[in-house]
Amino acid sequence: MTIAWVLFQLGLFLLPSSALLASLLLFPALLVGSVRREGPFWADPWNAPLLFAATAMLLGCFGAYSGSLAWAGLANWLPFFWGFWGFQPFVADARARRRAGLCLVAGTVPVLVTGLGQLWWGWQGPWQLFGGLIIWFVTPGGEPSGRLSGLFDYANIAGAWLAMVWPFALAALVQPGLSVRRRAVVVMLAAAQVAALLLTDSRNAWGALVLTVPVVLGPPSWPWLLPLLLLALLPVLLAVLPGVPLLLQQPARALVPDGIWSRLTDSRYGAERAVASTRLSQWGVALQLISERPWLGWGAAAFSVLYPLRTGKWHGHAHNLPLELAVSHGLPVALAVIGLVLALLITSLRLGLRGLFERAWWAAVLILVVLHGTDMPFFDSRLNIAGWILLAGLRCQIRSGREPAGDAPAASLG
Template sequence: MSNFSASVAPEDLLPDPQPSQPQGWLLGSAALIPVNLAPSLLLAVVGTVQSYGRYWEQIRRDPLLGLAGLLSAAAVATALLGEDWRLSLPGMFNYWPFLLMLPAFGAALADPESRRRLAQVLVLGSGLMLLLGWGEVLWGWQGHLFLGPLWITGVAGGERPAAAFTSPNLLAIYLVIHLCLAAGLWGVTRSRLTRAGLVAMLGLGSLLLLLTASRSGWGAGGLALLIGLVLRRCWWGIALLAGLGLASLAAALDWPGWRAVVPSLIWSRLADTWDPQAPHFSSTANRLDAWRFALQMVRERPLTGWGWQSFPALYNAQDPPELLGHCHNLYLHLAAEGGIPLLLGYLALWGWILARGWRAWRCSQDGLLLGMVLALTAFFAAGIVDVVILDGRLHLLMTLLLGAVWGSSLDPLRGKQNRVPADPFPSQVSQPMPQ
């Protein structure tokens, strides 16, 4: 990364000499994510074409464009070389369109104002998910919502709240991402009324996250909170978080007295982790079977993989049949279906963007940028035990945030006033940028 900074001047990559206003298509796409994927995706596609036309001279100089383009081509090749092209070809659309959108998002979000407006729209839109989720919990909402003949969104109405998603785990990761964004906005907002609204959303969102009973969501949210507390040197918060975690673990292990003070919702879900008799694929023993199966797929076809959507087809064809849509590990899933080279390409792309984002935050100390980087860190950490990227809304949301973090390394204000130092991780920032 440091060689890239030295060889390419920041002004060579900037889309505009002055901060631009947020793109309407991008904000519209972000606003419609909780409502319906189709119009949101359509706006993103139209805006991607527009953004390439406007920023092409700047986009093409960034090495990340080449990596994203190579990965999109690899996603198409995986579909064509798959064991069953009738499954693999439709499954390809879970991947390559988002790879093509990513550079356009990065160029359109290369100034702080655009990133702030994006975060505002996303957090405001999450209010619909909160409403639907709490409607499930408090009033038993279930079914689809229509506006005339058009289907708008739906409510799962299961035992655990899932709002407009098909699984509580999807809602949990969605909430974790928006809690990180809301916390980042709270840190850069001066309006008392806005801060009060953000505090309300943080409280309602955190409690709904707890009620989803999603261990991957709890873990991802706890990790993001821990990193944030460490970076802010909030030692009492770290101690409190550690105490809550240890108490929950003690109750799950049935240490005397702890189950009387820890809510059963928490310790029962944690206890399922090592209970091989736990239903609904809740036990780690069940997930280990899926991971072993995915590893066997990787060993048999390490270079090209078996093709998109091949894991559920092969896993569910076992005798006796199993019912599982993915292997509950994002990285094994990509390796099994797309091959090891494609997995390494994804890891390089995501890691490069996150490294540039962390470096940009160290230079600017921008609280909102920190919230975005923490949201992505939590998302990829959750990938160790889940594959939420297969949901189009979450994949689009992740791509928007990756684009925003990518754009932060092309920040025109920072490029003029605070050039990236030779050391990408300076020990201290003597003159942080004003918020």
């Protein structure tokens, strides 16, 4: 087992707790993963969309409306294009991917503990390490109030992280061959993760919780699982869908917890939200901005500058990754990056996902793709790093084709 492989695992374990500590471990691993390769970055055809996107992003910065913010915004993309390639040796086979997924599950424990602590026992920060170099701002009662956020700045981001890790926790829960003691530990971790995910009050995370189950358990389970899920979700649908007769909706709302159906319908907030504060308004303005500068975009962070000028309301991003990419860097860049991600998902699925943790890996990427349809959790560096490592794993799935699952580090790394 090489030092780089150990650093990679420790980096994944520390990632949800501290992007800084994780980066200090993952960066040297990335350097090793980049030099011990059979060919250069540009030799892999799967990197061609990223080379094109990087070039177009750099060109767009010279005439960007957002000025210096456009150059700073490249940090959200260019280093991770490199990471997509450089981390591949560490997720090169099914055994390494399984180990990486379990590292993410184990590393999520501090998020669960602090999140449940802030809601149930009123824990609060800031907590500091290394003289303030690392600070955790744990808000008592969650951020926003009443919603679990743990070590993350906002409940929706915590929900996105928990949703991404949930497929691996579920795979660990249902895997055969565990001892009674290990099974008990996994059950407790999985139960805590489900509880924390529900307490984030994130509708996207709730949806991911359900979507993950049939994907991870696989087609053999669908004849009994899908009807069971539909039966369980039927009261929720009756409680929240408009147009349902009161004769059916009232009993459904009596059965479904108030916190769930009121959150799904936004009725807990009383008055209707201003149109300019909704996703539909943000997407409409984004489409208008794209039509005005479709080729190289307006520059990174331009949406946060232009949206208030168009609507009088402030929003930091378009709440949709393809639209945000197109606004910032142009339609060609958006098509290249999003096309690459979708091609990885589709190609790896067509080749077959043999093994429980291989399906969990694919499900984690799918969850992130779905989440980025209505939000932008990748602006949190921890989710961004994890997401590109997951994409690197899909590339390796495609390269290696079918292989048996196991629990040992990648052969290429000792």
